Each structure stands twice: as structure tokens, then as C-alpha cells.
Amino acid sequence: MKAFGTLLAVFFISFSMNSQEFKFEKESINYGKINKGSNGERVFVFTNIGDAPLIIKNIQSSCGCTVPEKPEKPIMPGEKGEIKVSYNTSIIGGFSKQITILSNAKMSRKLLKIRGYVEKKALLEKEKSMLLNN
Structure with missing residues (x-):
């Protein structure tokens, strides 16, 4: 009987742990x-x-040039949360x-995407005129 009770408790715990869902306003950000x-x-x-409370266990990026920051506290039902992502903009080119x-x-793994293009700063008008005058 104890085994059945333990099995039943494990079933309910695992079911309740998987009743969380989250919806993103955007799953992709174009810089x-x-x-x-x-x-x-x-x-x-x-x-x-x-x-039930949503717990972000870990966040991984596809390279070291992107640093994500996860919420430290559980996100309660109905509440909003944020995941900050920092891209290293010293690397020129598309990403x-x-x-x-x-x-x-329920879906324990979720993918988000960022993309964009980092270009060299355009020369200021003053710098352009100085170059043209020399």
C-alpha cells in the first residue's frame, strides 16, 4: 500500500511540475x-x-558573443518576466x-533568436570635411 501511495504522490508532483507554460511577446528580435x-x-x-510558478532553470546562448540573463525568482501564474540578452556589438558584420x-x-526547452548587422560608425560631417581638405 505504501508503494502505491508513493507512486501516486510522484505522479501528482510530476504532473503539477509540468503544468506551467509561458508565452513570449516576441520569440525573435531583429536588431x-x-x-x-x-x-x-x-x-x-x-x-x-x-x-503554477514558472522556474527558468538555465539559459544558454549559441556563442560567447551573446550573454543572456535569466530571472532569479519564479514567475507566478499571470505574472510577466524578462530575459535580458546582450550582444557584443564590437564584432562587425551580420549575426x-x-x-x-x-x-x-510543459515544453522544457524553448528557443529564442536574435539577429542583426553591426556596421562601422559612419564618419561625422566634420571628419569627412577634414579628410577631404587634406
Whole structure:
């Protein structure tokens, strides 16, 4: 009888742990064309649409040039949460990166994407005229 009770308790715990869901306002952020050295921080906003606290266990990026920051506290049902992502804008050229979120949601693995193009800063008019006059 104890074994049946234990099995039943494990079943209910595992079911309740998987009743969380979250919905993102955007699952992809396009930086567009940005200047080298500009602010590379963006924020993904999501809502816990489940009926239990949502716990973000870990967040991984596809390279070291992208640094995600996870919420430290559980997100309660109906509440909004944020995942901050910083891209290293000192790297010139196009980029397309993935951020993998591991959580206690029904779908425990979720992918987010960022993309854009970092270009050299355009010369200021004063710098252009100085170059042309020399």
C-alpha cells in the first residue's frame, strides 16, 4: 500500500511540475543595422500562462558573443518576466544567434533568436570635411 501511495504522490508532483507554460511577446528580435559599439542589450518579455510558478532553470546562448540573463525568482501564474540578452556589438558584420531556455514548463526547452548587422560608425560631417581638405 505504501508503494502505491508513493507512486501516486510522484505522479501528482510530476504532473503539477509540468503544468506551467509561458508565452513570449516576441520569440525573435531583429536588431536591424546598428553601429559598432552601440547598446547591444535587448529584452524578451513573457507571461506565465500556466497555473503554477514558472522556474527558468538555465539559459544558454549559441556563442560567447551573446550573454543572456535569466530571472532569479519564479514567475507566478499571470505574472510577466524578462530575459535580458546582450550582444557584443564590437564584432562587425551580420549575426544570427539562438538562446535556449530550460525551464519547468510543459515544453522544457524553448528557443529564442536574435539577429542583426553591426556596421562601422559612419564618419561625422566634420571628419569627412577634414579628410577631404587634406
